[in-house]
Amino acid sequence: VQPEHQPVIPETPVSTAEFDSGKADELLALVNVERQARGIGGVAAKESLTEKAKERAKAGNGGGSGVILCRGTGATSASIVVDSWNRDWPDGTWMTEAWKYAGAACYNDGGTYTWVVVFGAY
Numbered sequence: 001v002q003p004e005h006q007p008v009i010p011e012t013p014v015s016t017a018e019f020d021s022g023k024a025d026e027l028l029a030l031v032n033v034e035r036q037a038r039g040i041g042g043v044a045a046k047e048s049l050t051e052k053a054k055e056r057a058k059a060g061n062g063g064g065s066g067v068i069l070c071r072g073t074g075a076t077s078a079s080i081v082v083d084s085w086n087r088d089w090p091d092g093t094w095m096t097e098a099w100k101y102a103g104a105a106c107y108n109d110g111g112t113y114t115w116v117v118v119f120g121a122y
Contacts, residue, residue, distance in 0.1 A: 019054060020113075023106035027078040027115055031095070031102065034082060040097040049103025049118045057107035057116040072115040078106075081115045 032042035056071065072081040099119035107114045 017058075017107070017109040019057075020106045020108050023078060023113070023115075024050075024053075024104040027081060027106060027117060028102060028104040030078050030082045031104070031117055034086070035095050038092055038095060040095060043099055043102040043119065046101035046103055046120065049101055049120050050105065051103065053103040053105035053116040053118040054107070056118065057105040057114045074112060075115065076113060078115070 028043075028045060035042050072084055075081045075084065096119070098121050101120045101122070102117055103120075104117045105115070107116075
């Protein structure tokens with residue numbers, strides 16, 4: 001019996017850019033660990049803030065009204081990002097007790113990760 005021959009169909013290149021929800025969840029969990037260590041309590045995940053975080057991570061846009069955000073590019077793990085933010089803001093100004101909600105995103109664009117956390121009071 002001869003094996004059946006199939007025509008070779010070239011693969012369509014697929015963009016390697018994608019959101020990594022697992023890494024985003026890990027980042028938000030580490031943010032809450034840091035907040036709780038400072039005695040200010042954790043933030044709850046909020047979908048609208050997650051969407052804002054995704055937009056900013058994908059666009060590389062650090063601006064925006066009505067939100068506070070922390071951004072890191074190039075780190076390969078959430079713990080590196082949080083350590084970097086702790087070094088940049090040793091007094092903890094990046095974590096304010098008034099923020100009760102947050103959204104996190106990790107965008108992988110061909111191996112370069114962009115990490116964003118957007119905080120909100122409501």
